[in-house]
Amino acid sequence: MDTNYHDAAHRHEIFISDEIKSFINEHNSDYRVCTSCGGPILLSTDVKPPKSTDIEYYVGDHILYVSVYQAPFIDRIDMDMVPLYYDR
Numbered sequence: 874m875d876t877n878y879h880d881a882a883h884r885h886e887i888f889i890s891d892e893i894k895s896f897i898n899e900h901n902s903d904y905r906v907c908t909s910c911g912g913p914i915l916l917s918t919d920v921k922p923p924k925s926t927d928i929e930y931y932v933g934d935h936i937l938y939v940s941v942y943q944a945p946f947i948d949r950i951d952m953d954m955v956p957l958y959y960d961r
Contacts, residue, residue, distance in 0.1 A: 885944055889930060889937065890951040897932045905938040906950060913943045915954040 893915070897904055903918040905927065918938065923929075927938035939947065 885947075887930070887939065887944065887947050888949045889932065890949065892952050893937075893950050893955075894932050896952070896955065897935050897937060901935075903936045903938065905940070906943055906947065906954060907940050908943060913940075913947055913954055914956060915950065916956070 900917070903923070904915050905918050905921050905923050906913050906915055907921050908914075923936075923938040924940070926941045928941060928944050930937040930939065937950070939950075
């Protein structure tokens with residue numbers, strides 16, 4: 874893995890919306906922002922386990938993992954990334 878790319882992703886600031894923070898805490902699970910054919914998507918780590926290269930953001934007692942490959946392109950994590958089948 875390119876260390877410079879990983880370091881650049883760590884320096885990039887990502888805003889996590891209050892709705893997402895509430896969603897994570899209400900569902901009592903860790904989540905991961907990962908790649909899908911439709912763009913970045915938020916999935917439970919039960920569905921998509923974290924990778925060692927992911928960047929961790931703490932939300933209450935839970936962790937929101939962000940793929941190091943998605944991080945440079947994301948400025949905000951919000952409900953648009955939650956699949957429609959989740960109980961919102």
